[in-house]
Amino acid sequence: MDQSTTLDIEALKMTQEQYILASQSIHLQRPGCVAVYPVGLYGWRKRCLYFFLLLLLVIMIVNLALTVWIIKVMNFTVNGMGDLQVSRDGIRLEGISEFLLPLYVNEIQSRKDSPLVLRAxxxxxxxxxxxxxxxxxxxxxxxxxxxxxxxxxxxxxxxxxxxxxxxxxEQVSIGTDKLTVTGAEGAVFGHSVETPLIQAVASQDLKLESPTRTLTMEAPRGVEVSARTGGLKALCRKDLHLQSTEGEIFLDADAIRLETLPLGTYAASSGPSSSSPRTQKVYEVCVCPSGKLYLSPAESSSTCQAVSNICLWS
Incomplete structure (x- = not known):
């Protein structure tokens, strides 16, 4: 064998104890080269952080100073702000107050010794x-x-x-005992008026007038027109109607004058009348079937005739 083979066999030889120790020691870190990185701010980042912290501190100080100044100027207290006092009953304002937006309240009340004034x-x-x-x-x-x-x-x-x-x-009701109209032209009503009494002020005249239309006075139980201390005058352009459907018409006065009544002719049954119009001084008031009044010479008997010229042409 050559030398390289011998070295490989020796390298592969490992005792059983070394293998067991190597497999059980898993908690041990393997030896190696660990990279180390620096942690923190350095350079221009650190200077920017310090600058922002200083700026925030200055803003907080200015804000606190402005808050104290506003509280001092506006006179903030525990009960309210300046002339504005807040209590359990509501809000109390002293002096002149101005509202730029709508105000929603349940009640507005002034002091007992001063009026309430609203201005705009x-x-x-x-x-x-x-x-x-x-x-x-x-x-x-x-x-x-x-x-x-x-x-x-x-x-x-x-x-x-x-x-x-x-x-x-639907209607307008006046509950006073007396309604007084002091205008020079009086009161003008466009439609009907219902009242139990129309009376003028003492020492003044009462005038009921309809310049362009008719004036009508009606009542279910009668109409009474009286003048206690003065005269009573009724003027109209066309016809004056006094009508009673179930009763009578009373004209109660010391003297009743009917002026400018027409003079009717009288045709006597036994010749001409003994009096001429020039010498006649007493006349009789006659009523035609149409209701028209005219004068007729007074005689010993009534001279009113339905065939008079006044009644025929009326």
Whole structure:
């Protein structure tokens, strides 16, 4: 055998003890060359990290200083901010407050010794909404008018027990004892008016007028027109109707004057009348079947005739 073969056999010879020790010692690390890498920041990365940390610290200090300054200027306290005091009952504001956005509150109340004033550059609008957010009422106050949009408008007395005024889509009710209109032109009604009494102020005249249409006064149990201290005058352009369907018409006065009544002719059955129109001083008021009034010379008996010229041409 040559020398290389001898070396291979010797290299393959391993005792049993060495094999067992080599197989059981698995926890032992195999010898080898382990690479070592440096851990950490070095160079420009380290300088950038320190710079950002310093910048963050400066920002925190400035932010803290601004927070302290705002608290000092705005006068923040445990109970509120400056003139704004927060309590269990609500929010209390002292002085003039300005709201740039809508304000939602349940109640706005002023102090007992000062009024509540709402001011705006264009208008002041108060809205009321239901649980679904729908608009149920609105009050708008601007430079030209005051507008109210609601289902029912009510004005009550100071103790809220008596209803003074109410308005709905169907009717308007006035609950005061007396309604006084002080305008020079009076009150103008476009449609009918229902009231138990129309009375003028003491020492002033009462005038009911319809310039372009008719004026009608109706009542189921009668209409009474009276003037206690002055005169009563009824003027119309066409016809004046006094009608009673079931009762009578009473004209109660010391003197009743019917002026400018036409003079009717009288055809006596026994010759001409003894009095001429020039000497006649007493006349009789006659009524035609149509209701027209005319004068007829008064005689010992009635001279009213249905065939008078006034009745025939009426």
């Amino acid at each position: 550059e264009s208008n002041v609008t108060l809205n009321a909404r239901n649980s679904q957010g729908q608009l149920t009422g609105q009050l708008t106050v601007d430079a030209e008018a005051v507008e109210v949009q609601c289902q029912r408008l009510e004005v009550r007395s100071s103790n809220s027990e008596r209803l003074l005024f109410s308005a709905t889509e």
